[in-house]
Amino acid sequence: GAVVSQHPSRVICKSGTSVKIECRSLDFQATTMFWYRQFPKQSLMLMATSNEGSKATYEQGVEKDKFLINHASLTLSTLTVTSAHPEDSSFYICSATRTGGMFGYTFGSGTRLTVV
Amino acid sequence: GDSVTQMEGPVTLSEEAFLTINCTYTATGYPSLFWYVQYPGEGLQLLLKATKADDKGSNKGFEATYRKETTSFHLEKGSVQVSDSAVYFCALSDPETSGSRLTFGEGTQLTVNP
Numbered sequence: 001g002a003v004v005s006q007h008p009s010r011v012i013c014k015s016g017t018s019v020k021i022e023c024r025s026l027d028f029q030a031t032t033m034f035w036y037r038q039f040p041k042q043s044l045m046l047m048a049t050s051n052e053g054s055k056a057t058y059e060q061g062v063e064k065d066k067f068l069i070n071h072a073s074l075t076l077s078t079l080t081v082t083s084a085h086p087e088d089s090s091f092y093i094c095s096a097t098r099t100g101g102m103f104g105y106t107f108g109s110g111t112r113l114t115v116v
Numbered sequence: 117g118d119s120v121t122q123m124e125g126p127v128t129l130s131e132e133a134f135l136t137i138n139c140t141y142t143a144t145g146y147p148s149l150f151w152y153v154q155y156p157g158e159g160l161q162l163l164l165k166a167t168k169a170d171d172k173g174s175n176k177g178f179e180a181t182y183r184k185e186t187t188s189f190h191l192e193k194g195s196v197q198v199s200d201s202a203v204y205f206c207a208l209s210d211p212e213t214s215g216s217r218l219t220f221g222e223g224t225q226l227t228v229n230p
Contacts, residue, residue, distance in 0.1 A: 043222045046217060104165070105150075107152075
């Protein structure tokens, strides 16, 4: 079945530094990848949608310059949290699909980011 | 726009009890419907799905039927186990209006006690 690998699973960083999270589709080509943020005991909040080779589409209220998304290939998308602050601490989850979702959506295992 | 509403949690049951988690949706197109499960500290796993009216999705003893007339996709299991303790999310995909994105419900925390 389709597998999405997300790394790192946990990261602790200092305020003001940047953190990169990777999301890889291991056995299929992901035409579209999604990045979500999840607060404790809450649902997933879609941050942005990225299509391979084009700029990401950000949801309203998500800072493009703070959450940099790159989808340079059909198997890799990255989310970089720039100049991180404690309020950016959260659980970030990626998801990948091919052909507009017709074949379903596969989620990564998530990244717990803690900014100290 | 599209939306998904789940019954409020948390839900606490004893082992072998019957489970129902209600899910209703609003969509302008012909959505596909999903149930995802999230175990602590992990991402989401697809539990089951249905792509058209009257379809029944099933997996691991869980079932849900796509009811267009009531715009519902309620999750059921006849006999829950402790290992079913997790958060369950109902979701829809409506390509006609939302492209390839998923719209999630609020999630329902299920705790099964031995």
